[in-house]
Amino acid sequence: MNRQLHLNLFVFGRGHHEGAWRHPLAPSTSLTDVEHYQALAAMAEKGLLDSLFLADVLAVGDTQGHSPITPLEPITLLAALSATTRHIGLIGTASTTYMEPFNLARQFAALDHLSRGRIGWNIVTSWVNGVEANFGHDHQPPHAERYARAFEFMEVVKGLWDTWADDAVLDDRSAGQYLQPERIAALNHRGAHFQVRGPLNIPASPQRHPVLFQAGSSADGQRFAAQYAEAVFTAQPDLPTAQAFYRSLKQQVHEVGRQPHELLVLPGLSAVVAESDQQAGQLLEELNALTALETGLARLSARFGGHDFSRLPLDLPLSVDDLPNPDGVQAAQSRARVVVELVRSQRPTLRQLLTRLAGARGHYTLAGTPEQIADAMQTWFQNGAADGFNLMPPIMPAMLATFIDEVIPLLQQRGLFRTAYQQHTLRQRYGLARPASRFFG
């Protein structure tokens, strides 16, 4: 079969545009109401998407006063959605910095059982300033320290998922033998950050390991992704940048001895789809008019670890010197770097920059007809920039519905997207092998 696109829905409030929640096309359902998410999941599954994804931040933050994010908790929400869906992959964010590896390994294994093998874990080290104070720390651990812990964390959780052989549960009623103790191994991990004896207290799940996602694109982040990730979400503002990232990451995957196809690159794509160019542009203007300067400033500040941008003039072209050096940013280095590159290449005013980021926080944004969107996706896909996309509809569910009704059929006609669900697990859909147990094969 030809190589086909992998499409993921990034579930986020009432849409990815900062002004979405106020737009007449946005639903009025409360964002704490599970029905909002059940409806999105059902729609995404009707559209045959590979998966849906929930981001996460472990603090309220300063940006929500004028623009909501998803206020529920990913692990519990995915568990609930596993009961109302059958095919779609379910990817949740969880932090290596603020969770115990035993608890995380266990909850993701449980999710994989509940969903019959549809779970992915988006691995984050939690970069938002202020989160640390909810977990007993006076200062945020530096970028490098968070990654050092993350590397060891992965060894622990992958080890825990390997502690049960597939035949460990014998369930032999006549012999009275439920488990085979010799088919369950201790882990006995003793490292710099963790001591975990194991075994895990849950049998091996359908995928054994959830599909591993990663979204940090700093140097540490890419090194981590090359080692562990099976798919990356990434913010790439244009084709050349995306191609360079794609090439570099696949090369790093190769260098650690893995096959390039074992890591899928999924850039974000936020598309305003309409019947005409003009209508799409009009919708985008309506959305931009609904944003608040202070939300944009708070989000920009968060990316740079709390730097204050509020004294810069709003309507003069920015220069790179107005921004902190991203190498020194201890929060989200790669997200800071996206902004620096934008300023370097386009010299926007602060107001223009905030509007640009309001669209989808620096991800690739498009406004146009279904053909134009499909063309752009095809170009990225066939020219070494993407293995698929992380779809970020500006307004949800309305613009997801348009995408599914108008763009998906074009992709299918071009042979670029499936016309029915085939595989059972998310791993199978991504063409990834089920990991063998390090203890039992």
Place this chain on the structure above:
Amino acid sequence: MNRQLHLNLFVFGRGHHEGAWRHPLAPSTSLTDVEHYQALAAMAEKGLLDSLFLADVLAVGDTQGHSPITPLEPITLLAALSATTRHIGLIGTASTTYMEPFNLARQFAALDHLSRGRIGWNIVTSWVNGVEANFGHDHQPPHAERYARAFEFMEVVKGLWDTWADDAVLDDRSAGQYLQPERIAALNHRGAHFQVRGPLNIPASPQRHPVLFQAGSSADGQRFAAQYAEAVFTAQPDLPTAQAFYRSLKQQVHEVGRQPHELLVLPGLSAVVAESDQQAGQLLEELNALTALETGLARLSARFGGHDFSRLPLDLPLSVDDLPNPDGVQAAQSRARVVVELVRSQRPTLRQLLTRLAGARGHYTLAGTPEQIADAMQTWFQNGAADGFNLMPPIMPAMLATFIDEVIPLLQQRGLFRTAYQQHTLRQRYGLARPASRFFG
């Protein structure tokens, strides 16, 4: 309205009897298959039960080789069950010793949103030896230290649940105001075990606090329950013991300034129900014949913190001197004490003791006709021993079905049990007030 029974289903493997999983009446569904639990939840809801409950142990333990427990994880399983049920309360166990308070508070608030106010939390300090090694500890924290941490943990999580006023989410689209920051408070907790700034990153849930359950009946456990619990699960082998416990606990609740009705006492009840006494006895014998000596010995050993009982003669009457002093047990003091009392009052042989405990691990067990079961429940309920029961069917779902079909109608005829669901939240069903926020009232 007259006082009525509160009935909870304690979901546990294929039933509470150690031999249940091998019995012909037990289902063959895998215990990692969510359908097993969905079927039990649907049946319990059809029977109008108040709630269902999942216990938890954070390690595999030595007892599962010949008798399974529930291998899934409570928080994720309850989230999944929230999507396939509408009325029944959903109670999950989670540990104050091995979870971060911020993560626990958040996941339970999320569950309360997902279920629209049907969540309870069974608070445990994790007594099973060996669990500590999965969380970086070389030795299990002593009983008193676990409880010291638990008391502070409760102050943190209750505080976190109070950080959002009910009107904090304004969602005013025309004004562009999503949150009201002045209606969200920091917690700023700095104690001996925890430093947590807050606020929680999720709006106040329908019940604000989940209903708080507790099951440890040691002196520390009772002091903790009197302070925090709104319902207790407890193992009481007979009526006089249950009456003494009930009286003592309600007195302690009174002494800390709470109303006795603000804490419900729910003893475990494991009933083999059949058309005749004789048939019930026959079923119980079949179950006892399916138990394994080594499972019983491992479970007994775990209660006493790892003490070895395997060298005691099997068929000579035990004396209290054969058992360690429960005051020195750092694991589950109250569960050890139940065994000591059994040995003191009945002088069983070791084999008889293990059989007795195989029924439901020391809980009140009965075998008889529907009338006999209903009579016993009425006696306990009307004579100061119980506000309801934690139902522990020996085989599930078969013996739950019999209980619902045969015993529930008798209780309804006597006016002791509801004939339809009325209230929306679990708190309302228990007659408990929704807690006010300590910050906003």
